[in-house]
Amino acid sequence: MDLDGIVCPQCFGALKPSEPKTKIACVQCGRQFLVDPDSGVPLLFLDNQFSSAEDVTERIKAFYEKTPFPDYELVDSAATLRIKSERGFFARSLDEQIPHGARVLEAGCGTGQLSNFLGLTFDRQVVGADICLNSLRMAESFRQKNDIQNVRFLQMNLFKPVFRPESFDLVISNGVLHHTSDPCGGFRSIGKLVKKGGHIIIGLYNAYSRIPTDIRRAIFNLFGDRFRSLDYRLREKSLGERKKNAWFMDQYKNPHESKHTFGELLGWFKREGFEYLNGIPKPALLQNFSSDEKLFVKNAEGSGLDHFLVQTWQLLTGDREGGFFIMIGRKR
Numbered sequence: 198m199d200l201d202g203i204v205c206p207q208c209f210g211a212l213k214p215s216e217p218k219t220k221i222a223c224v225q226c227g228r229q230f231l232v233d234p235d236s237g238v239p240l241l242f243l244d245n246q247f248s249s250a251e252d253v254t255e256r257i258k259a260f261y262e263k264t265p266f267p268d269y270e271l272v273d274s275a276a277t278l279r280i281k282s283e284r285g286f287f288a289r290s291l292d293e294q295i296p297h298g299a300r301v302l303e304a305g306c307g308t309g310q311l312s313n314f315l316g317l318t319f320d321r322q323v324v325g326a327d328i329c330l331n332s333l334r335m336a337e338s339f340r341q342k343n344d345i346q347n348v349r350f351l352q353m354n355l356f357k358p359v360f361r362p363e364s365f366d367l368v369i370s371n372g373v374l375h376h377t378s379d380p381c382g383g384f385r386s387i388g389k390l391v392k393k394g395g396h397i398i399i400g401l402y403n404a405y406s407r408i409p410t411d412i413r414r415a416i417f418n419l420f421g422d423r424f425r426s427l428d429y430r431l432r433e434k435s436l437g438e439r440k441k442n443a444w445f446m447d448q449y450k451n452p453h454e455s456k457h458t459f460g461e462l463l464g465w466f467k468r469e470g471f472e473y474l475n476g477i478p479k480p481a482l483l484q485n486f487s488s489d490e491k492l493f494v495k496n497a498e499g500s501g502l503d504h505f506l507v508q509t510w511q512l513l514t515g516d517r518e519g520g521f522f523i524m525i526g527r528k529r
């Protein structure tokens with residue numbers, strides 16, 4: 198079992214196997230953790246112990262245990278994973294532009310498609326972490342089946358990381374923080390894991406462009422799920438039934454989600470010592486992505502008016518991705 202660089206989520210003490218292949222113990226506080234017997238994934242989840250606001254972690258965990266997202270349907274080998282991932286601009290550009298030798302964490306990796314894809318490249322180390330064990334089992338089973346060497350998976354609550362501060366060159370968290378009780382606190386927690394000069398990539402639901410999804414959800418709640426074809430993805434012929442169901446559940450039956458704006462995420466960046474570099478869509482008016490876009494190069498972050506206009510434009514045109522936006526920052 199590879200515990201290199203992994204520490205106790207409670208006291209940051211070193212971890213060591215205490216019973217071969219089944220248990221891990223902290224050498225400092227003595228806390229014991231199990232290893233999943235089916236997959237070999239270390240189970241290092243620790244509760245938030247939030248004192249205020251209702252903690253949604255257990256509800257979210259239970260939800261994704263039933264409906265792991267995004268699911269591997271129609272992706273049966275490393276070759277198909279590569280072909281499918283490279284069709285998407287974001288995954289392909291990331292793979293091409295992550296600096297050589299980088300240590301990468303995907304916080305909230307779900308079933309691990311992105312982590313496994315990035316792990317296909319030899320000179321990087323990727324960690325995929327999530328709270329949902331069934332998702333991690335799918336991720337690890339795909340990894341083992343395809344002998345992907347540069348990625349490993351573990352169960353971790355992003356509010357209780359199992360890494361020391363400044364352990365990663367890049368931390369990615371796509372579509373995760375808006376499913377937590379404290380998205381800004383979650384950002385702070387994973388932001389600490391980025392090395393100085395390293396990068397963070399955050400994907401969140403947008404308060405403007407999520408409105409069409411909210412309207413469809415209200416329609417489904419009122420009239421039943423038979424109107425599913427109102428969602429563009431659920432009409433797509435190329436998508437398998439399992440994947441469609443995972444998307445439907447994630448978008449319309451999720452027990453908790455919050456929505457955010459460009460200005461809000463830029464505020465988190467500033468507070469936690471990150472400078473804004475790039476975004477999808479770009480928050481400054483009339484700036485578009487080129488096909489050879491440099492993800493990690495500084496772009497204008499735009500004015501408040503720019504943000505309003507771009508987000509309104511997204512509301513009118515950006516429905517396909519469920520009203521999602523991504524920002525990339527560099528730690529000062």
Ligand SMILES: C[S@@+](CC[C@H](N)C(=O)[O-])C[C@H]1O[C@@H](n2cnc3c(N)ncnc32)[C@H](O)[C@@H]1O
Binds near residue numbers: 254261332
């Ligand atoms: C919508 S899925 C996104 C999965 C993947 N990032 C993607 O883009 O396909 C959200 C994931 O966040 C995970 N998650 C939610 N709260 C978390 C937490 N506190 N720590 C770690 N993962 C969490 C869920 O288990 C779920 O797998």
